Amino acid sequence: DFLVALQEVTPAFGASTDDLERCRINGIVDCGERHSHIYRRTMLLAEQVKVSKGSPLITCLLEGPSGSGKTAMAATIGIESDFPYVKIISAESMIGLSEGSKCAQIVKVFEDAYKSPLSIIILDDIERLIEYVAIGPRFSNLISQTLLVLLKRLPPKGKNVLVIGTTSEVNFLKMIGIRDAFSVTYHIPTLGTEDARKVLQQLKVFSDDDVDSAAEALNDMPIKMLYMVVEMAAQGEQGGEAEAIYSGRQKIKINHFLNC
Amino acid sequence: DFLVALQEVTPAFGASTDDLERCRINGIVDCGERHSHIYRRTMLLAEQVKVSKGSPLITCLLEGPSGSGKTAMAATIGIESDFPYVKIISAESMIGLSEGSKCAQIVKVFEDAYKSPLSIIILDDIERLIEYVAIGPRFSNLISQTLLVLLKRLPPKGKNVLVIGTTSEVNFLKMIGIRDAFSVTYHIPTLGTEDARKVLQQLKVFSDDDVDSAAEALNDMPIKMLYMVVEMAAQGEQGGEAEAIYSGRQKIKINHFLNC
Amino acid sequence: DFLVALQEVTPAFGASTDDLERCRINGIVDCGERHSHIYRRTMLLAEQVKVSKGSPLITCLLEGPSGSGKTAMAATIGIESDFPYVKIISAESMIGLSEGSKCAQIVKVFEDAYKSPLSIIILDDIERLIEYVAIGPRFSNLISQTLLVLLKRLPPKGKNVLVIGTTSEVNFLKMIGIRDAFSVTYHIPTLGTEDARKVLQQLKVFSDDDVDSAAEALNDMPIKMLYMVVEMAAQGEQGGEAEAIYSGRQKIKINHFLNC
Amino acid sequence: DFLVALQEVTPAFGASTDDLERCRINGIVDCGERHSHIYRRTMLLAEQVKVSKGSPLITCLLEGPSGSGKTAMAATIGIESDFPYVKIISAESMIGLSEGSKCAQIVKVFEDAYKSPLSIIILDDIERLIEYVAIGPRFSNLISQTLLVLLKRLPPKGKNVLVIGTTSEVNFLKMIGIRDAFSVTYHIPTLGTEDARKVLQQLKVFSDDDVDSAAEALNDMPIKMLYMVVEMAAQGEQGGEAEAIYSGRQKIKINHFLNC
Amino acid sequence: DFLVALQEVTPAFGASTDDLERCRINGIVDCGERHSHIYRRTMLLAEQVKVSKGSPLITCLLEGPSGSGKTAMAATIGIESDFPYVKIISAESMIGLSEGSKCAQIVKVFEDAYKSPLSIIILDDIERLIEYVAIGPRFSNLISQTLLVLLKRLPPKGKNVLVIGTTSEVNFLKMIGIRDAFSVTYHIPTLGTEDARKVLQQLKVFSDDDVDSAAEALNDMPIKMLYMVVEMAAQGEQGGEAEAIYSGRQKIKINHFLNC
Amino acid sequence: DFLVALQEVTPAFGASTDDLERCRINGIVDCGERHSHIYRRTMLLAEQVKVSKGSPLITCLLEGPSGSGKTAMAATIGIESDFPYVKIISAESMIGLSEGSKCAQIVKVFEDAYKSPLSIIILDDIERLIEYVAIGPRFSNLISQTLLVLLKRLPPKGKNVLVIGTTSEVNFLKMIGIRDAFSVTYHIPTLGTEDARKVLQQLKVFSDDDVDSAAEALNDMPIKMLYMVVEMAAQGEQGGEAEAIYSGRQKIKINHFLNC
Numbered sequence A, B, C, D, E, F: 001d002f003l004v005a006l007q008e009v010t011p012a013f014g015a016s017t018d019d020l021e022r023c024r025i026n027g028i029v030d031c032g033e034r035h036s037h038i039y040r041r042t043m044l045l046a047e048q049v050k051v052s053k054g055s056p057l058i059t060c061l062l063e064g065p066s067g068s069g070k071t072a073m074a075a076t077i078g079i080e081s082d083f084p085y086v087k088i089i090s091a092e093s094m095i096g097l098s099e100g101s102k103c104a105q106i107v108k109v110f111e112d113a114y115k116s117p118l119s120i121i122i123l124d125d126i127e128r129l130i131e132y133v134a135i136g137p138r139f140s141n142l143i144s145q146t147l148l149v150l151l152k153r154l155p156p157k158g159k160n161v162l163v164i165g166t167t168s169e170v171n172f173l174k175m176i177g178i179r180d181a182f183s184v185t186y187h188i189p190t191l192g193t194e195d196a197r198k199v200l201q202q203l204k205v206f207s208d209d210d211v212d213s214a215a216e217a218l219n220d221m222p223i224k225m226l227y228m229v230v231e232m233a234a235q236g237e238q239g240g241e242a243e244a245i246y247s248g249r250q251k252i253k254i255n256h257f258l259n260c
């Protein structure tokens, strides 16, 4: 059953960069020093995989609050690394599949990767891949076991793989042993005031005078929520102002913004 | 299996407005300022979806006690928005289906929506869609996971979607992560005395003198229960008076009403 | 599967009155004021359904201890209402069926009812319909969800339905949300001394002198148990006296009765 | 599935008395006044069923410690009642069957009974029929629900049925509502000293002098264990004495007996 | 399904003694008075079965710590009893079978036994037969129920059966009612110092001077572990001495032994 | 089903040494006295199996923290023992298989082993073989029961087997009875300072002066993590230094190392 399912999954080369780009539809802005530091460390791991003698498999987990930019960072590393095989495994493309078929899809990506001398595999939103829900908790043990084994299984001789996982449920992953199956774990934080100011300056929707109080108000927010709040404010109190804001003709009124 | 089920679901355009109108069979009366405020905010979100650059998907949850008017409001927004594709997903049309078939139906609606430049999808009574029951609690994790993914999956380029969910079990939805998968959440309250008076005046079944004490008695009631109580009172003590009341020839006797 | 099951259930008109009569094989005696009051209120609901403008569906739950006469009352209302479609849904006729088939049967009755301008559906012993058992507790969530949806789904335009449910496990039904899905709930009590005396007088098995002490002894008993105790006493200490009692030739000896 | 199973069960008339006799392979001895009292009361119920106007179904539960003689008593009543249809339903004849097939067998017996004007059905060891095990506890809800319905369903007009259940797990049956589904419940006790003496006198394996001290030692024992202990003692200390004892040539040595 | 499985199991006569002998591959040594006492009592039960009038079925449970010699004793009784049908039911011969097939195998052995006038059935390691694991605890209720019924079901007229069960999880068996389904239960202990000395003397691997301190060190050990420790010691500190020890040319060095 | 699965598994001789070598891709370095001691004891067990009279089956469990070198040690013993049949059973080669198929694979290896006079079977990462996850906990009881039986079942006459298990979840294995099914258990520790120094000296990536402080920093680390940390440090602060380090032209800068 499983093997049949495995067969039916057709290999997918090349399409992957598109998938990765979709993870950063707003492009990438500088999110401050803490984000940058993790980015550099993870790029070093990619380099280590390239030259490694004794570690053909390195695994790295990016964890942090929902919307903090984990997937965007993993995608960026995948794109920048210039590895011949880069693939993101995400629940989006497996909606409604049975546990067994999901396993087959995941295994397939690893098998494909083993054919390339250098690969990056992104396991996006691991809690969603394993169908986690806090009540119970419930999750797919079949998929969990598959991940536990894949995170330890060495690629064939001469093939090197970097696996990047993302999650906003790191405590749960720890409980089921998946966090400790990764070689290293990095925490992607929300934006501090300083980080938020940097982001706002790049967005150019506030007048220079208002950036500081806006950043103060957005302190400790994930970047995703920052975008949402700014966009709601850009509508204006009665709607209809968005175009003027985005075209740069107008700035967001700081008082309206602070009420959002 | 799932894919087959998916295929078999035939697209359904046009019929939707009928479905939406059935959610407001008594028409719409003014339920007071708190209801109106939420209505306006949600209409602003619909506008934001129309003009958005970076947020092709906005999701909004209406939560509140049973019978408080959530579905009626969502339907009204769907009708008033003038979006080309508006569709309500409700447990009523999926009685007795397996979890898998329900998933397929839900996914199908999203896939259809992705073909329209602007869409509204109403996920009505989410706890019922996921077959929630408080004991256990039990619920369909398959459908929950599907919703969790669909609430985050971006539509294809150039397609924008507003998802409106309704629920009277917001605490449960929070526990399983569905509430936080929505961008914003609004609370639809029961009617305060002031709201109830406004509604009663529009119904015209009490004499002007009695409206105040009737509104007082109906304080803190969902609009659905208000309608039920008024209608029971309209029967009169021995039955048979309803027609006279509804035709306006007679008013409800306040004393009989207060005994109901 | 479910749909096939649905198809296979052939419509059943007309036979229903027989089913209802079987619920009152001993006929109906006057059980006192509290029973009568509930009877009248429920008959008023039937009238309300007939004339209602905005409430095509009214739902009413009769709850109370086992054997207190709930089913008999629901059946009586069904018979007296003179509605063209009256149907009782009971676990008796679904022994050994799978959850899915039971659902199909239940849905079928509602679908049939939607074809009649006026209908009464009796959901008898709801805890038995949903296969409830206190340990766990366990129950069929499939059937529960079906009932939850059916109790809220509006009939087609121009069709009005009264649903009467009965249960002796109202606390459980509350926990799973079924009790609150009903518009109104009435409590059918056991017989007080006064009620028991009234019943005994109608049975004519005690001498006038003994009725009072017998009623005292039967205080706070459901009517079903009253019948059982009286019948056991009617056998006499050594058996063989029943015929004489029932034919009226002899009365039950009060001392023997008090020992039962 | 269930219906097919139901069909396949072929009716079984006549063979039943054999089954009943096997429940009392040692014959019946007098177990003292408490056993006799229950026997007489249950025989009265059989008579009540015969003459009843309003109770075509009477149900009676015999409960008590394992080996206290419940099954033997039920079988005796079945044999002595002279009812045309008497049938014992026991787990022995359903080893290894699925829950569904067991249900079908049970339902079949009731259906067969409905064809006879007077029937006795013995539900032997109900906890075993429903596959009860204390850990969990676990049990078959399918069979439990079937019993709950069958214990309340009225036979067709003109057919009267007495159901006798036996159990040594009355507390569990109470928890799942089966005990209260019976009209009456009787407790079959272990043997007190007086009862044990009576039994021993009938067995004639002790000298008259020893009966008293033997009865004292066997106080508060179920009759089954009494038989086992006596038989072990009858072997003698080194074995080989049994024949002499049973043929009456020798008596059990009281000292050896007290050591067993 | 079950019945088919039952059919497919072909009868197995004669092979049994081989199976029994394999349970005592080291032969039988005298394990002290407590073991001998239980052996004699159980042999008496075998005799009782032979001559019994009223107890065609006697059941006896041997319980005790793992490796204490329960299976070896049961096998020995099976061999020494000279019954025409002796069969051991063990998990070893049912690896990987479904619960249903295991049931069928077990039932088959009983059915075969019913064809012989005298039989012994050994239910070896009952917790393993029912797939017990302490966490949960989990176990096969299907097999448990089958055993519960088989342990009470009387063989056909003229056929007598002795069932010997073994277990090292007697508390668990008590909880699920299996222990109390046996007529008698005996506890097989570990070896006390006195018992251990007796065993060591028979093994002849220590010099007479060392037997006492060795026995002291082995106090309160199951016989299986005693064998293992002695054999490890027989290897010598650097290995290679085993042959000399077993051939009797050399004795185990007591100091090395005490370090093991 | 199971038997079919069993058949389909084709025997696998000879390939095993490859599998074993892959468990030590970095070769073997001396990990200090505690590791060596366990290695020698386990080799003695292999010898004992060879010469044993009464113990054709010896089972040994290596337990310790993740990455401490258990699998590498088991593989080394398998290679060094020179037994004709050596086979490792690992979850890696059974990804996605059903419980039943995994059982069949495991049983197959044992059956193959029974055909060789001397065999070693390595059950690698037993918690992974039985699909253990800490939450619940959940695990495959089917596989657990199979292991419990296989760990006790004697090979056929003249065939001797050594089973070596590895695990980092020894407490869990104890709870489900698997740990106690092994004859002996050894604990493989992390590296103490002394052990770490020994390993580092063999790696030759630190200058002699830095080895001490590096070993101090690596105290109490499993060997796997030691390798990872050293390799990360070998990259240098900006990357690009690895080649120079591994070729011996350069040493790791101790300060950079201590920051890793």
Ligand SMILES: Nc1ncnc2c1ncn2[C@@H]1O[C@H](COP(=O)(O)OP(=O)(O)OP(=O)(O)O)[C@@H](O)[C@H]1O
Pocket: A023, A024, A025, A026, A027, A028, A029, A030, A031, A064, A065, A066, A067, A068, A069, A070, A071, A072, A073, A125, A166, A167, A168, A223, A224, A227
């Ligand atoms: N550095 C960045 N510059 C610009 N936009 C960003 C950046 N990082 C993230 N975003 C945007 O913020 C949103 C959230 O980012 P992303 O999906 O990566 O977060 P996440 O941590 O993976 O969230 P989740 O936990 O929900 O998966 C996305 O729309 C993404 O495009």
Ligand SMILES: Nc1ncnc2c1ncn2[C@@H]1O[C@H](COP(=O)(O)OP(=O)(O)OP(=O)(O)O)[C@@H](O)[C@H]1O
Pocket: B023, B024, B025, B026, B027, B028, B029, B030, B031, B064, B065, B066, B067, B068, B069, B070, B071, B072, B073, B125, B166, B167, B168, B223, B224, B227
């Ligand atoms: N503004 C309104 N004017 C008139 N009728 C209304 C209004 N809002 C709701 N109703 C009516 O009140 C009843 C309950 O409303 P609705 O079904 O929207 O509530 P709900 O909050 O979705 O309830 P539930 O939690 O049971 O789904 C309906 O009959 C609806 O037609």
Ligand SMILES: Nc1ncnc2c1ncn2[C@@H]1O[C@H](COP(=O)(O)OP(=O)(O)OP(=O)(O)O)[C@@H](O)[C@H]1O
Pocket: C023, C024, C025, C026, C027, C028, C029, C030, C031, C064, C065, C066, C067, C068, C069, C070, C071, C072, C073, C125, C166, C167, C168, C223, C224, C227
């Ligand atoms: N008013 C009445 N007059 C005469 N007999 C009655 C009356 N009400 C109930 N009975 C009889 O009493 C018995 C129990 O009544 P019924 O079955 O309606 O009770 P119930 O509350 O539905 O019990 P349960 O909870 O077991 O379903 C029946 O035999 C019924 O015929």
Ligand SMILES: Nc1ncnc2c1ncn2[C@@H]1O[C@H](COP(=O)(O)OP(=O)(O)OP(=O)(O)O)[C@@H](O)[C@H]1O
Pocket: D023, D024, D025, D026, D027, D028, D029, D030, D031, D064, D065, D066, D067, D068, D069, D070, D071, D072, D073, D125, D166, D167, D168, D223, D224, D227
């Ligand atoms: N009155 C009696 N006279 C002689 N033997 C009896 C009598 N009652 C019971 N026995 C015998 O005692 C044994 C146990 O009786 P029985 O099986 O009826 O007990 P039980 O209460 O049904 O036990 P369980 O709870 O195990 O089903 C049987 O062998 C039966 O033949």
Ligand SMILES: Nc1ncnc2c1ncn2[C@@H]1O[C@H](COP(=O)(O)OP(=O)(O)OP(=O)(O)O)[C@@H](O)[C@H]1O
Pocket: E023, E024, E025, E026, E027, E028, E029, E030, E031, E064, E065, E066, E067, E068, E069, E070, E071, E072, E073, E125, E166, E167, E168, E223, E224, E227
């Ligand atoms: N009396 C004896 N003389 C010699 N060897 C014995 C004796 N009793 C047991 N043994 C041996 O000791 C070992 C353990 O005995 P056995 O398997 O009977 O124990 P057990 O209590 O059944 O263990 P478990 O609980 O693991 O099933 C076996 O190898 C058996 O051959």
Ligand SMILES: Nc1ncnc2c1ncn2[C@@H]1O[C@H](COP(=O)(O)OP(=O)(O)OP(=O)(O)O)[C@@H](O)[C@H]1O
Pocket: F023, F024, F025, F026, F027, F028, F029, F030, F031, F064, F065, F066, F067, F068, F069, F070, F071, F072, F073, F125, F166, F167, F168, F223, F224, F227
């Ligand atoms: N003595 C050794 N010399 C050199 N390398 C070793 C030695 N022991 C282990 N290793 C290496 O260390 C790593 C971890 O070893 P191994 O896989 O045996 O650990 P483990 O205890 O089995 O871990 P796990 O619990 O994850 O299964 C492997 O890469 C292995 O090659």
Ligand SMILES: [Mg+2]
Pocket: A070, A071, A072, A124, A125, A166
């Ligand atoms: Mg993400």
Ligand SMILES: [Mg+2]
Pocket: B070, B071, B072, B124, B125, B166
């Ligand atoms: Mg609603």
Ligand SMILES: [Mg+2]
Pocket: C070, C071, C072, C124, C125, C166
């Ligand atoms: Mg009823």
Ligand SMILES: [Mg+2]
Pocket: D070, D071, D072, D124, D125, D166
């Ligand atoms: Mg019995």
Ligand SMILES: [Mg+2]
Pocket: E070, E071, E072, E124, E125, E166
């Ligand atoms: Mg044993």
Ligand SMILES: [Mg+2]
Pocket: F070, F071, F072, F124, F125, F166
């Ligand atoms: Mg390992």
